[in-house]
Amino acid sequence: MSEMTLSVSTWKYGKDWVYSITYDEALSDLARFVIPTHQALGVPGHVEVVAGQIGEVRNCGASSYNGMKHMSAEELHGLVAMGWGVGSHSWTHGIVMDNPKLELLESKEAIAEAVGVPVTVYVAPGSNDNLTPEVQEKIREYGYLVGMGITDDINRPDPQDLLWVNRVPLHERYWGVFDGYYDAYKRIRQAQEERGWIVDYCHCPLEEAVHPYKDCTEGHHRQRLEAVVSEGGTRCWYANPDEVVDYRALRRSARLAPVEGKPGAFRLRLDTLPPQVRRQELTFDLKTYRTPETVAVKVDGAAVGVSPGAAGTLHFTASVRDDTQITISTLTPGGSL
Template sequence: MKRRDFLSSTVTLTAAGLFSSQAFARDEQTKGFTWKDGKKWVYSITYDEGVIDLFKYAIPLHRKYEIPGHLAIVTDQIGKVRILPGSSYHGFSIMDKDQIKSLVDESWGVSCHSMSHCGVTVENAQVEVVEAKAKMEEILEMPITIFTVPGSNHGHAPSLLVAEDAGYNAIMTIYDRVNTIDTDLMWLGRIPLHTEYPGPFYTRFDPYKGFLLASKVGGWVIDYNHCPMPNKPVHPAKDVTSEELEQRFQALKEFGGDDVWIADCNEVVDYLLNHPAAQQVRSNAPDPLDDVYNLEMRQTYSVLKEG
């Protein structure tokens, strides 16, 4: 075997890496799977909170590049001013029902980002995850089948305990990774779009982040941000500027070309749920709790489930 072939087939990452080695294994089962219309990889982008300023600074870019988006909405904040002291987006106005529905008509998607954004715990999961879904469906008059964990990933484990029974098909987190066909839909990662991340890692905006990996493994990039603003982000570790968002879209079109399927998260989840080959691969996939990315999560979820 040539060295380059050996390297491409035996990639192994440590706990500091982006992916477990299983995600690189393109075994016989995946040969029966293709993304929609024969595309080789997938791109989605999400906006937590759904602030009205998106209509000024982001949605025009979506229309320009013909890229659908996705809103992760806090149920009790629909149509209100966000009152959450300490949040970078405290005081921002959130879209109302009609504004949200207008974007759905443009092929955008919606997920539930909890009832209040207070953080999901075992004690409040029934309200923040289950009741939030029912109330949002009543307000928006549409099914809500994805839950987006608010705050940090600490709320993921409590969400898992109730999400499936509540009727959710997927959970989106902020694990920074590219998803693959065998990724558990209740453990979807999202890649943070940020201008600059603080120490100890000190990362800067990269318009091509995740694209090469996704193209190599037939993966799914889900971008995560809040509300890009011109010239300066609201929070450099949580957002990009409008200019950087446009660079991201330009890079997507340049690198992805005809190979990338650009779609809302709901559409991708539905596709995976209804594709026989995808179902087979996920049924034989490693337990997501064995992923080095989730060592802390493994301990937390195990304790909660047993308790």
């Protein structure tokens, strides 16, 4: 088996880069333009729920979005059933360290109960002032796997941790000294080159942007997703951020080693995996000159399909656990094992 080397893929399915998009405030009007655009293109989204406003007409702080309806538990259930994810955007959209137990812990629990899935993503309300080191410490303590702010950058494949995830604003205008305008192709080339993860952020694109510095129009929103899909093709993983977070946690804790004296056998350890990680599917890179037809892979005794990647690389994706056993053997083309 010296002709083959096995490693864990950077991203699921052996993709080169990742695209996600998040919608702060989880407004019901996403059903008008945004959700149909997602359905037309086959890209999942992620909504950031204000726990104290579920099913209500929004009325917190001095927001441009007050007066619009926050999604109900039923609407959120519908999104989850389509493969979307849900995050906590606090309880009151105020200063979270004024009452971290309510804003961070109780919001997480209330949203999980309303929607029926665990919540592992926290999205800072207002500004990055709600993602200070103190907040990051609290969200770790309360069982989140990730904290997201608003920083216009991609996320690299190997960050120190996930408690500060950058999000790219998708707005009509950008304010302050860095005055600027919408661009459908923002950061895509960079994500391809650095094998990064783009997490877009906006609120609720409609015919006109609700606020040009906080949102884009539905036309620009559709153009953005079309640009991502046309540039991403089959090389991009279009992903619900909850799944990306789980995959990165899995990859980070995975230790893969050959089994001594058993050519083609490998053992995977996941003993440091955080218990909140629900999706335990991992993709592997198999470096070999062989074609998929001449390789057989078994993971914990079950045969797994192998697909071609870039020249010299095959991929397979399988459910794994701590102490998973992988065996790779070669086949004679047209023959049997």
